[in-house]
Amino acid sequence: MDQNRQGARASYIALSIFVALWILVPSAVRRFNREAFVEFQAPALHLVGKSRDMATFWEKKSRSVEEMTAAGRDLARINAALEIKINALEDIRRENVRLREITRYNVPAEYMSVVARVATRDSSSWWQRIVIRKGRNDGIRPGAPVVFGNTVVGRVTAVHLTTSEVDLVTSPGFRCTAYLEGDDQNHIVLVNGVASNSLGTAKARVSVIPRDYSMPAGQPARVFTTGMGGVFPSRLVIGYLDGGTYATQVGSFKESLLIPSRDLYNLQEVSVLVPLHQNPGEALMQGDQFQ
Amino acid sequence: MGWAWLILLLATYPWLLGADLASDTLASSSLVFFISGTCLIAPCRRLKRWQAILFAACLGFLFEARRPIPDGALALSLVAASIFLSSNRQLLRNTPGMLWAAAIVNMGACLIWFVASLYVSPASSGDLIGHLLVQLLLAGVVGSVALVPIALTQNATLDRLSIPPAPDTP
Amino acid sequence: MKESSDTRVLPSTPVERLRLYGVFFFFFAGFVYVIGGLAFRQLIQSSDLKEQSDTQSRRVVLRPPARGRIYDRNGFPLVDNRARWSVKADLASLQKEFRGEYLRLVAAEKAREAVSIDREKLMEDARVRVLQGWLNKVWFVIDETNRNTTKGRKSPAKLTPVTAPAERQINIDELRKHLRERRALPFTLVNDLAFPGTGQALTADDGTKSVARFIEQFPVEGPIRLEQDIVRTYPYGAMAAHVLGYVKDTDALPDNVDDISEVRVESLQKLHYTGKTGAAGIELSYNYVLSGRSGWELWSKTSSGYNQTRLKFSEPAQGGNVMLSIDYRIQQAAESSLAKLKDPQGNLLPAAAVMIDVHTGEMLALASQPSFDPNRLADRVSSKYYDEIDKAGGWLNRATQGLYAPGSTFKVITATAGMRKKVVDWDDVLECGAFFKVGNRDYPEHEPVGFGDVNLDKMLAVSCNVWNYQVGLRTGIEALAAESRRFGLDAPLLQTVSDVETGGQAMTELPFAASRGLVVPDREYKLRIGAGAWNDGDTANLSIGQGYLLTTPLHMACVAASIARGETRTVPSIIHSVERNGRHQGSQPIGLNPNQLEALRGGMVRCVEEGTARVARIPGLPYAGKTGTAEYFKKGEKAHLAWMIGYAPAENPVVAFAVLVEGQVDTNTWGGKTAGPVVKEMLETWWPIAAKANQDEKPKAAR
Numbered sequence A: 001m002d003q004n005r006q007g008a009r010a011s012y013i014a015l016s017i018f019v020a021l022w023i024l025v026p027s028a029v030r031r032f033n034r035e036a037f038v039e040f041q042a043p044a045l046h047l048v049g050k051s052r053d054m055a056t057f058w059e060k061k062s063r064s065v066e067e068m069t070a071a072g073r074d075l076a077r078i079n080a081a082l083e084i085k086i087n088a089l090e091d092i093r094r095e096n097v098r099l100r101e102i103t104r105y106n107v108p109a110e111y112m113s114v115v116a117r118v119a120t121r122d123s124s125s126w127w128q129r130i131v132i133r134k135g136r137n138d139g140i141r142p143g144a145p146v147v148f149g150n151t152v153v154g155r156v157t158a159v160h161l162t163t164s165e166v167d168l169v170t171s172p173g174f175r176c177t178a179y180l181e182g183d184d185q186n187h188i189v190l191v192n193g194v195a196s197n198s199l200g201t202a203k204a205r206v207s208v209i210p211r212d213y214s215m216p217a218g219q220p221a222r223v224f225t226t227g228m229g230g231v232f233p234s235r236l237v238i239g240y241l242d243g244g245t246y247a248t249q250v251g252s253f254k255e256s257l258l259i260p261s262r263d264l265y266n267l268q269e270v271s272v273l274v275p276l277h278q279n280p281g282e283a284l285m286q287g288d289q290f291q
Numbered sequence B: 001m002g003w004a005w006l007i008l009l010l011a012t013y014p015w016l017l018g019a020d021l022a023s024d025t026l027a028s029s030s031l032v033f034f035i036s037g038t039c040l041i042a043p044c045r046r047l048k049r050w051q052a053i054l055f056a057a058c059l060g061f062l063f064e065a066r067r068p069i070p071d072g073a074l075a076l077s078l079v080a081a082s083i084f085l086s087s088n089r090q091l092l093r094n095t096p097g098m099l100w101a102a103a104i105v106n107m108g109a110c111l112i113w114f115v116a117s118l119y120v121s122p123a124s125s126g127d128l129i130g131h132l133l134v135q136l137l138l139a140g141v142v143g144s145v146a147l148v149p150i151a152l153t154q155n156a157t158l159d160r161l162s163i164p165p166a167p168d169t170p
Numbered sequence C: 001m002k003e004s005s006d007t008r009v010l011p012s013t014p015v016e017r018l019r020l021y022g023v024f025f026f027f028f029a030g031f032v033y034v035i036g037g038l039a040f041r042q043l044i045q046s047s048d049l050k051e052q053s054d055t056q057s058r059r060v061v062l063r064p065p066a067r068g069r070i071y072d073r074n075g076f077p078l079v080d081n082r083a084r085w086s087v088k089a090d091l092a093s094l095q096k097e098f099r100g101e102y103l104r105l106v107a108a109e110k111a112r113e114a115v116s117i118d119r120e121k122l123m124e125d126a127r128v129r130v131l132q133g134w135l136n137k138v139w140f141v142i143d144e145t146n147r148n149t150t151k152g153r154k155s156p157a158k159l160t161p162v163t164a165p166a167e168r169q170i171n172i173d174e175l176r177k178h179l180r181e182r183r184a185l186p187f188t189l190v191n192d193l194a195f196p197g198t199g200q201a202l203t204a205d206d207g208t209k210s211v212a213r214f215i216e217q218f219p220v221e222g223p224i225r226l227e228q229d230i231v232r233t234y235p236y237g238a239m240a241a242h243v244l245g246y247v248k249d250t251d252a253l254p255d256n257v258d259d260i261s262e263v264r265v266e267s268l269q270k271l272h273y274t275g276k277t278g279a280a281g282i283e284l285s286y287n288y289v290l291s292g293r294s295g296w297e298l299w300s301k302t303s304s305g306y307n308q309t310r311l312k313f314s315e316p317a318q319g320g321n322v323m324l325s326i327d328y329r330i331q332q333a334a335e336s337s338l339a340k341l342k343d344p345q346g347n348l349l350p351a352a353a354v355m356i357d358v359h360t361g362e363m364l365a366l367a368s369q370p371s372f373d374p375n376r377l378a379d380r381v382s383s384k385y386y387d388e389i390d391k392a393g394g395w396l397n398r399a400t401q402g403l404y405a406p407g408s409t410f411k412v413i414t415a416t417a418g419m420r421k422k423v424v425d426w427d428d429v430l431e432c433g434a435f436f437k438v439g440n441r442d443y444p445e446h447e448p449v450g451f452g453d454v455n456l457d458k459m460l461a462v463s464c465n466v467w468n469y470q471v472g473l474r475t476g477i478e479a480l481a482a483e484s485r486r487f488g489l490d491a492p493l494l495q496t497v498s499d500v501e502t503g504g505q506a507m508t509e510l511p512f513a514a515s516r517g518l519v520v521p522d523r524e525y526k527l528r529i530g531a532g533a534w535n536d537g538d539t540a541n542l543s544i545g546q547g548y549l550l551t552t553p554l555h556m557a558c559v560a561a562s563i564a565r566g567e568t569r570t571v572p573s574i575i576h577s578v579e580r581n582g583r584h585q586g587s588q589p590i591g592l593n594p595n596q597l598e599a600l601r602g603g604m605v606r607c608v609e610e611g612t613a614r615v616a617r618i619p620g621l622p623y624a625g626k627t628g629t630a631e632y633f634k635k636g637e638k639a640h641l642a643w644m645i646g647y648a649p650a651e652n653p654v655v656a657f658a659v660l661v662e663g664q665v666d667t668n669t670w671g672g673k674t675a676g677p678v679v680k681e682m683l684e685t686w687w688p689i690a691a692k693a694n695q696d697e698k699p700k701a702a703r
Helices: A002-024 A027-061 A065-103 A280-287 B004-024 B038-046 B049-065 B073-087 B095-120 B128-160 C014-051 C091-111 C119-142 C172-181 C205-217 C281-285 C287-291 C328-338 C383-392 C407-420 C456-462 C465-475 C477-486 C523-528 C536-543 C553-565 C594-609 C671-702
Strands: A111-124 A127-132 A145-148 A151-159 A164-168 A175-180 A189-193 A204-209 A222-225 A237-241 A248-250 A253-260 A269-275 C058-063 C077-089 C187-190 C224-233 C247-250 C269-272 C275-278 C295-301 C307-314 C351-357 C363-369 C430-432 C435-438 C441-444 C452-454 C624-634 C637-648 C655-662
Touching: A002 B049, A002 B073, A027 A111, A027 B004, A027 B049, A111 B004, A127 A151, A127 A269, A164 A269, A175 A204, A175 A237, A175 C205, A204 A237, A280 C119, A280 C205, B004 B038, B004 B049, B004 B128, B038 B049, B038 B073, B038 B095, B038 B128, B049 B073, B073 B095, B095 B128, C077 C119, C077 C205, C091 C119, C119 C172, C119 C187, C119 C205, C119 C224, C275 C281, C275 C287, C281 C287, C328 C351, C328 C363, C328 C671, C351 C553, C351 C671, C407 C456, C407 C465, C407 C477, C407 C536, C407 C553, C407 C594, C407 C624, C407 C637, C430 C465, C435 C465, C435 C536, C441 C465, C441 C536, C452 C456, C456 C594, C465 C477, C465 C536, C477 C536, C553 C594, C553 C624, C553 C637, C553 C655, C594 C624, C594 C637, C624 C671, C637 C671, C655 C671
Parallel strands: A151 A237, C058 C269
Antiparallel strands: A111 A127, A111 A269, A127 A164, A145 A151, A145 A269, A151 A164, A175 A189, A175 A222, A189 A204, A204 A253, A222 A237, A237 A253, A248 A253, C058 C295, C077 C187, C077 C224, C247 C275, C295 C307, C351 C363, C351 C655, C430 C452, C435 C441, C624 C637, C637 C655
């Protein structure tokens, strides 16, 4: 018994020494440790994602031929419609280029789009991140915006070899500028994740709304990206403004909650828009990540 | 057997992953199925102390790896718990003891995780206490409920590795 | 307790059990402590604050409110507030970095084997270096020119060139002052992200880009915070700057904070953010209305004096709005036409233009040139800009504060005085030669050959001097001076702000309007200033608006408005109010018979149609005018003031106006020729607006 006790005491002492060392050790060591454990889990995460895909596949496979034919027919129609749209867009694009040349408008950041499947959602006490199955190997860099269709999903916060973590719009580390639908003067407002509404759906906060802003009647006001900050392309939907009840006055501005678009909770696939040129923010991010 | 702890960890990992995936269903309520503490109970009865410590550390780091909390906060707390448990194995002698231990250790670890993530990014407002209490309650309940299947898996693994059973196995 | 280590037994002795319970208790206590602490802070403490008498550990921080808006008469905002984004460093959370840098500096100093180490100095250096590092990062992110240079592996900290402009460097004096006075508040790194430093946007899109870049690219966590507040903005820039005024920093926030005991406790330390107070114009005279209510925050503080937790707060409330009588379109027209008046060197001629509503006295335009851009004064004023304005004479509101001899525009008063004293009638014809002899001095006509037979009508059209010399002398100085006073040339005229709106301080609507400087000369005046006894020459001079007489363009516009109404006094106002009934305090009927009044007005109309103001004729809009060219001395040399007053339209007058231009020594300045085009442009802008307003009015009346 005594020996056991002494062993325990020795272990406690060793632990305290280790804790002290752990605090003093350079942060690179801690970061390496974290990385290692992430990479250890990466295959499992891929496996989860893959098996999910497999489940979907079998679910699809079990559909009847009739159903599939119907779906195929619908798709063909949609394709035809989109084809026409693409042509129209091409015209608009050319016009756009021409106008930009005339006004010498500087060209917005260019992106390389990387499509990634979602592996899992990392639930953390009051916000969530998602893990996607693309990583450094696929050219993903931290800070890159993540979108789904024309909806903003979030931003890449950490990149590992074959997986990356994405902070959702509702996570506290997320911050971007936005325009509100129905604001003709295009005041920029601030969107950042709060997710502090414990036990409820995570939300984001829209602040610095001009006092005289009023929502367009009859529909929830959409919140768009501005495309000014050099991170997000413009006119992507971040979410919807929560109705007047939450619009409170804070100082000289109004504040409201943002309801992220519903897709955010059952994402299967996202696109990461990796900027072709590194922006300053990215350089800063690489300087120090997590303390 | 020296690598018993690692093999045990691999055997336990599916449970951890499963809990993560199950947490997905709770996403809208910001709650998480937390079982890291529970996974510690059975190994602490049978593994050598140093093995239990390694097991606990890895368990903690695995959880921390993808979550924004200060490095090592949870892992080192679990190590402390494992030292305590492996030096007081008499507490884990019977089923009620194990259940209690699972609930308490799991809740304690959950609390530490919660406070640690609060430290990294303070939640500005809201019903924080309520959230914490519900999360702790959930951790306690899930911790003791999940103990049985997890412990069964872990014991089966240890049996395969021919680690001697703990005395007074319930 | 001698047992082998292999066998585990239950703790059987009291000591063992105790130890075990001790461990349990320890865990339990920790648990309770955390939960209890959180619960206490959230649930109990907030309601318990009032009872706490310990004021040492708490302080009140006062936050300035947003000022109210100022609108023109149609509801266009002339003064607004815009969001200002500033970047601040939280000094409390930088403590660790300061310490680290300090130790590094000390080590370096020791390594150099310095004889004595000035630790104070090193600590300051450390602070500056750390803050400079962060400031570099901020600039690194917001400066768009960085975009192409950062493709490589340049580290941001190395990006500051040695000769960085001032706004990219930490101002040591400011930091010292901040640490001395407001240590608890975050230190400002960039005051206005949209216009960092020089008051100029870095990129197009009025600087929103640099704001957006910071928001989206700068790390969210860390000691650098983004704060938003409100800054005064004048969307039309320098337009109506003299009316609107500007704001300046103040440490005295509106002391009308919410009624709570914490704020009122005397011994509680109070800190305040710098607020704004009106410094001129409406911003000053209506400061009380515009100010709003300060907000406050109750903070607990750390032992080193930094803020720790915000315990309670109340948001500031925005000030009330003020609606001016100005119509920004007419104001703009007035200013743009004034801006065309330049001396040969290309400098703007000092000038003023006023347009008032004949009935209500509300001013539709009040322009003074040169002017200033209140936007550039709303924030930190550079002394350079201040001096620039000062040198150009831009601070003076020439319309209400500039004192000038009214010249020939005064002749309408001479004529009125003469007719009221019955020394001349509307149809009397006087013989007017090339000059008029008063005593032994010849008083000249402005036309070398004279005008021959002149009646009232013709006098006003051609602005005959000799007619006025004669009538002036017949009328006498007493009656002339009395008539001038009847028209209010000796009174400030301008409406005063009611006590309620100033918070008990009497003030005219436009602050510091001329009152003491106004001169209506008479015998007593001349004796008082020690210029000897009054003589007929003085009377002759006065009768054509020269000599000692001094008045402002606003006064002359009021004279024109009064004549248009057939009264003697108009009280002008800059505030739009639907309750104005056209009654003016101290006003009397002008005291002329219909024929006389008709002739007086007819002469003014003729002045525009075919007389000295014909350059300003507007086809289809007959209106009344009177020009004037007064002499004055500019640095000892003779120069001319160009005047034009009048009202429009000729029938059923609606607006009255006055324009004054200060000619320079080397400029060819002449009443109608110089001031006329300004009048023309103002009226041409006003006319369609009035017509449209009339149209809108009619269906309403028909209903």
